Amino acid sequence: MPQSKILVDTNAYIRLAKTIHPLLFVPFGDNEYCLYVLPELNEELGSRKLQSKFHWVDEEEYTDNRKQFPTISRKLTKSIKQTFEYLWDYVQTDLPGPSRVDALYIAYALELDVPVVTDDQDMTELANAFDAQVMSTLELLKIMLDCGHTDMKTIDGLCDYWRYLTDLPANFKSDYQRLFSDEKE
Amino acid sequence: MQKRLNVDKVKNAVEQAGLTQTAIADALDVSKEAVSQWLNTKSFPRPNKLLQLGKLLNLAFDDLVIKEDPFMPKVAFRKMKGTKTKDHHIEKAQEIGRFLRHLVPYLPFNTLEMPPVLKSPSCDYEYLRKLAVMVREDINVGSVDIVDFNHLIRRFVELQAVVVPVLWGSKTRHENAVHIYLPDSQTTWVYLNLDTNIHDFKFWMAHELGHCLSPSLEGEEAEDFADAFAASLLYPHELAEKDYESIKCQRSSAAKISYVLDLAEQLMISPYTIIGQVNKYAESVGMADIQLGRAFHGAVTNFNKSYKNLSEALFGDTELDEHGKPTAREYIAKAEDGFETPFFDLLRQYLKQHAKGSGFVQTVLDMPLLDSRSIHAELT
Numbered sequence: 293m294p295q296s297k298i299l300v301d302t303n304a305y306i307r308l309a310k311t312i313h314p315l316l317f318v319p320f321g322d323n324e325y326c327l328y329v330l331p332e333l334n335e336e337l338g339s340r341k342l343q344s345k346f347h348w349v350d351e352e353e354y355t356d357n358r359k360q361f362p363t364i365s366r367k368l369t370k371s372i373k374q375t376f377e378y379l380w381d382y383v384q385t386d387l388p389g390p391s392r393v394d395a396l397y398i399a400y401a402l403e404l405d406v407p408v409v410t411d412d413q414d415m416t417e418l419a420n421a422f423d424a425q426v427m428s429t430l431e432l433l434k435i436m437l438d439c440g441h442t443d444m445k446t447i448d449g450l451c452d453y454w455r456y457l458t459d460l461p462a463n464f465k466s467d468y469q470r471l472f473s474d475e476k477e
Numbered sequence: 478m479q480k481r482l483n484v485d486k487v488k489n490a491v492e493q494a495g496l497t498q499t500a501i502a503d504a505l506d507v508s509k510e511a512v513s514q515w516l517n518t519k520s521f522p523r524p525n526k527l528l529q530l531g532k533l534l535n536l537a538f539d540d541l542v543i544k545e546d547p548f549m550p551k552v553a554f555r556k557m558k559g560t561k562t563k564d565h566h567i568e569k570a571q572e573i574g575r576f577l578r579h580l581v582p583y584l585p586f587n588t589l590e591m592p593p594v595l596k597s598p599s600c601d602y603e604y605l606r607k608l609a610v611m612v613r614e615d616i617n618v619g620s621v622d623i624v625d626f627n628h629l630i631r632r633f634v635e636l637q638a639v640v641v642p643v644l645w646g647s648k649t650r651h652e653n654a655v656h657i658y659l660p661d662s663q664t665t666w667v668y669l670n671l672d673t674n675i676h677d678f679k680f681w682m683a684h685e686l687g688h689c690l691s692p693s694l695e696g697e698e699a700e701d702f703a704d705a706f707a708a709s710l711l712y713p714h715e716l717a718e719k720d721y722e723s724i725k726c727q728r729s730s731a732a733k734i735s736y737v738l739d740l741a742e743q744l745m746i747s748p749y750t751i752i753g754q755v756n757k758y759a760e761s762v763g764m765a766d767i768q769l770g771r772a773f774h775g776a777v778t779n780f781n782k783s784y785k786n787l788s789e790a791l792f793g794d795t796e797l798d799e800h801g802k803p804t805a806r807e808y809i810a811k812a813e814d815g816f817e818t819p820f821f822d823l824l825r826q827y828l829k830q831h832a833k834g835s836g837f838v839q840t841v842l843d844m845p846l847l848d849s850r851s852i853h854a855e856l857t
Binding site for chain 1: 527537
């Protein structure tokens, strides 16, 4: 069965990668889901000038795991660039909020016809405007749970960690209720 | 901004691809009437349909769409010595300018009056001499007194320019300062890189003040004026006249260099500004210029090494982590207090009112994502 690629945006990566490790490039489930990031993510995480709660991203075990990227042909690269221009213009004139890398993620998602995991509301709005597939980190965790790639204990621990960092995703309460209430029964 | 389809290019592409309006409508899952309205510029496609149309006709965005932006942000910046300002640098700053528009409604300035600007700015020596005297009076500094950071900051506030202190690194990037003018709101935004040598930083502040006073100039002309203005303000004619003879009478080249470095230390300005201004003075009165030879550049490099970057000096008394980094809270507090800037308050209000994420912060400050997240968390 061919791999089902899923892109993970930088914010979602930061939320997940410390707990579910290695997060990337590990196929799971019957559908062979496999999580990827874009090379630009490493640039986004580098050269920071302020203190961060996420300094672990520099540790070797995580940087090593971020060295795998989707294979993109030259033709597809050109097509992604073209799609990005449309997205980025829309951001600048109609939907301020997503960064260039956010828009690039959506361009990849459209061209590869794969979903992108994000909790960023601006990015979700951008994806919706262009009919790109998006899912939240909780929705990804639900897929992982259903595949046996993780368990409720890990998910709840992860949610506690987000609470501790005051980094709960948008719509956390309703999404958690919708996705995991059955698991608690 | 007005957008319309480039109908000629669309019709060409349609013809080349052998398509009809019906075929386009089918491919894009819209009505034939919708396609007809697009091609008659009576309506504009929604973003998803625009992209699909572009893909179907294999047209780049700039080929498919004609944009008219009468209020395109005006950008001025000069990069570090030896590096060129390229189109993509300008475009990036214009993108920042488009994001800044959203902060304008929160500006605390008096909107009834325009701040003063120069009638016909020029790089003529006598003009700059008079201008330096006038601006020094405006900022309450005597004709030969030291212009310090606070004088310049105060003047930015009076000119209703929003200073945006940023941490862009000293090696990874080349921009020292970027000036963005938004014609629709007639607002000025001045980005200053705090990771800059302290003497250079003062020069760049004065340079940006020159831009604020000369919005009618553009491109290289604007940069040349801002450079000349900065040098004249920080090291005016009166000092150049006095120091020319003193430097000239030093017996050796090394002694001359040493004398210039001492002056630079006293005045807290770059040695290059001093020698440049002294020689401009000499030229204006028909005297020989002072040559310091190649050794001068090495001496200035060593001189600069003995001073911290402004960011190091600014955050020196704060609690840094093991990598020497301040918190986002410290960065914002130092920027707000030190530069009297309303920028972070504007950002705070906009982010809260519109529930915007860290992506907006990342673009408008052009800082890395993790820094933007920390700043966003601090502001919201």
